[in-house]
Amino acid sequence: xxxAAGVVGSSPALNISIFGxxxxxxxxxxxxxxxxxxxxxxxxxAGRAFTGPQNGVAIAGDYLSAAxxxxxxxxxxxYGYDGFLYSIGFLVAWLVALLxxxxxxxxxxxxxxxxxxxxxxxxxxxxxAAATSTLAVSFFYLLAQMAGAGVLVSLLLGVSSGIGQSVVxxxxxxxxxxxxxxxxxxxxxxxxxxxxxxxxxxxxxxxVWVLGKYGLNLSALLQGAVDRSSEAVLNxxxxxxxxxxxxxxxxxxxxxxxxxxxxxxxVLMRFYTVPTxxxxxxxxxxxxxxxxxFYLFTLVLGYGANxxxxxxVIRKAPGSENAAAPLLALELGGPVLLGFIAxxxxxxxxxxxxxxxxxxxxxxxxxxxANVIKKGKVDDPNGEVRVARITAVVIGxxxxxxxxxxxxxxxxxxxxxxxAVAASANLPTILYSLFWKRFNTSGALWSIYGGLAxxxxxxxxxxxxxxxxxxxxxxxxxxxxxxxxxxxxxxPASFLLGIVGTLLSKEHDERKHAEMEVRSxxxxxAEKATAH
Numbered sequence: 001x002x003x004a005a006g007v008v009g010s011s012p013a014l015n016i017s018i019f020g021x022x023x024x025x026x027x028x029x030x031x032x033x034x035x036x037x038x039x040x041x042x043x044x045x046a047g048r049a050f051t052g053p054q055n056g057v058a059i060a061g062d063y064l065s066a067a068x069x070x071x072x073x074x075x076x077x078x079y080g081y082d083g084f085l086y087s088i089g090f091l092v093a094w095l096v097a098l099l100x101x102x103x104x105x106x107x108x109x110x111x112x113x114x115x116x117x118x119x120x121x122x123x124x125x126x127x128x129a130a131a132t133s134t135l136a137v138s139f140f141y142l143l144a145q146m147a148g149a150g151v152l153v154s155l156l157l158g159v160s161s162g163i164g165q166s167v168v169x170x171x172x173x174x175x176x177x178x179x180x181x182x183x184x185x186x187x188x189x190x191x192x193x194x195x196x197x198x199x200x201x202x203x204x205x206x207x208v209w210v211l212g213k214y215g216l217n218l219s220a221l222l223q224g225a226v227d228r229s230s231e232a233v234l235n236x237x238x239x240x241x242x243x244x245x246x247x248x249x250x251x252x253x254x255x256x257x258x259x260x261x262x263x264x265x266x267v268l269m270r271f272y273t274v275p276t277x278x279x280x281x282x283x284x285x286x287x288x289x290x291x292x293x294f295y296l297f298t299l300v301l302g303y304g305a306n307x308x309x310x311x312x313v314i315r316k317a318p319g320s321e322n323a324a325a326p327l328l329a330l331e332l333g334g335p336v337l338l339g340f341i342a343x344x345x346x347x348x349x350x351x352x353x354x355x356x357x358x359x360x361x362x363x364x365x366x367x368x369x370a371n372v373i374k375k376g377k378v379d380d381p382n383g384e385v386r387v388a389r390i391t392a393v394v395i396g397x398x399x400x401x402x403x404x405x406x407x408x409x410x411x412x413x414x415x416x417x418x419x420a421v422a423a424s425a426n427l428p429t430i431l432y433s434l435f436w437k438r439f440n441t442s443g444a445l446w447s448i449y450g451g452l453a454x455x456x457x458x459x460x461x462x463x464x465x466x467x468x469x470x471x472x473x474x475x476x477x478x479x480x481x482x483x484x485x486x487x488x489x490x491x492p493a494s495f496l497l498g499i500v501g502t503l504l505s506k507e508h509d510e511r512k513h514a515e516m517e518v519r520s521x522x523x524x525x526a527e528k529a530t531a532h
Contacts, residue, residue: 064200080229093262130367225307260420361388
């Protein structure tokens with residue numbers, strides 16, 4: 001039987017029912033959480049009421065996106081060893097976030113990345129720049145999640161037409177907007193926690209099931225993958241090694257993945273939902289443990305899909321590589337397991353886009369509206385939150401349109417582009433602000449705007465957008481930049497621009513830097529601060 005056809009003929013009614021049940025339960029939770037969402041602190045930072053373990057599970061829920069579940073499992077199924085490099089990059093990145101950013105950021109800021117940068121610099125230009133880069137990163141990440149939604153729809157509901165996929169991407173966007181409007185950060189965090197538990201449990205179930213077919217022997221599973229395809233799935237080079245530039249491309253991808261996490265606004269914002277620096281550290285440790293466990297599961301799921309379904313079948317399925325995990329679920333447990341895994345994947349997409357949207361809307365409302373337009377004098381205490389809610393609707397609409405355009409791309413690859421933007425536009429500025437005494441407003445603006453401009457320009461003129469059959473615009477050809485991911489060029493360039501911009505300006509505030517250093521290391525002066 002053609003498995004791709006089997007997915008289409010599985011049980012659309014069952015798939016929709018399971019997904020509908022998840023949406024109904026989470027909406028009830030979001031409504032309950034919204035009763036306590038009264039102030040800006042409640043809306044943006046959930047009243048700083050979550051414990052370290054709770055926030056760690058929520059961070060895992062935020063981070064384990066459609067890229068982790070669909071994209072990485074598919075990349076391993078099709079490319080073997082080279083696909084697993086995504087998992088390694090995503091996981092190692094957390095060490096950078098833990099060691100350099102998490103606690104210091106939590107102690108220094110209030111709601112957004114702009115708070116940290118504006119602490120010792122001129123408020124308005126720096127906040128405008130921080131909000132611009134936050135919106136850019138969020139947009140690329142939203143594209144990936146919406147693309148994942150389109151793939152799932154074509155697989156599960158038998159909707160192969162572009163119009164049908166587009167309609168369901170729009171439905172996902174509308175539900176996500178409701179989550180954000182009603183629940184704020186508190187509601188969104190509970191959705192993340194539920195989704196993380198479901199996703200890790202679902203992946204664990206499939207992992208044990210796959211290994212059970214091979215006597216709980218990983219070597220036997222790998223041999224099964226070799227027998228089904230060839231020994232190439234165990235060797236490096238299937239994806240990054242076929243052409244002259246591909247090894248450099250892999251280096252560029254790895255750099256973006258490892259450095260990108262510490263600059264992702266929706267992950268950074270999670271550190272503000274805990275009451276103390278100690279809880280911020282605990283939340284990252286919990287997140288690393290859960291995310292590491294999940295990425296071990298993707299190794300089994302990817303090779304399991306290769307062995308039991310076959311790379312050729314996966315390539316021909318609607319959505320190509322992204323179809324590997326749903327096809328494996330159908331092979332293992334039939335329509336019921338497929339329905340559950342599909343609902344979990346949908347939940348994954350919904351939860352992540354809700355987190356991204358609240359981050360982007362908070363950045364616009366808090367940084368642009370309250371501090372740039374109103375100069376920090378917002379008369380109506382609810383005005384800032386109202387602007388954030390309006391912004392969430394606009395961002396949701398933009399995400400729907402972008403998702404429709406990007407619906408056939410590998411979601412792990414699209415997320416890697418978001419990481420490149422985060423690592424180039426955000427990370428240099430955050431690190432310089434926290435650790436470099438001489439850093440100033442000019443350096444921050446050069447680094448953010450320069451990094452953003454270089455990254456987006458290189459992405460637009462890369463093979464990711466045009467020039468190959470797998471590009472976003474396969475019929476166009478303007479790809480003069482040879483690398484799929486621009487990180488190798490854009491990240492060092494952004495660090496360099498920060499130095500140049502700083503040295504060209506004599507402005508710097510040593511007193512403010514000293515105050516920021518004490519605050520970042522001790523938490524003194526931070527909201528709900530306790531000395532830990």
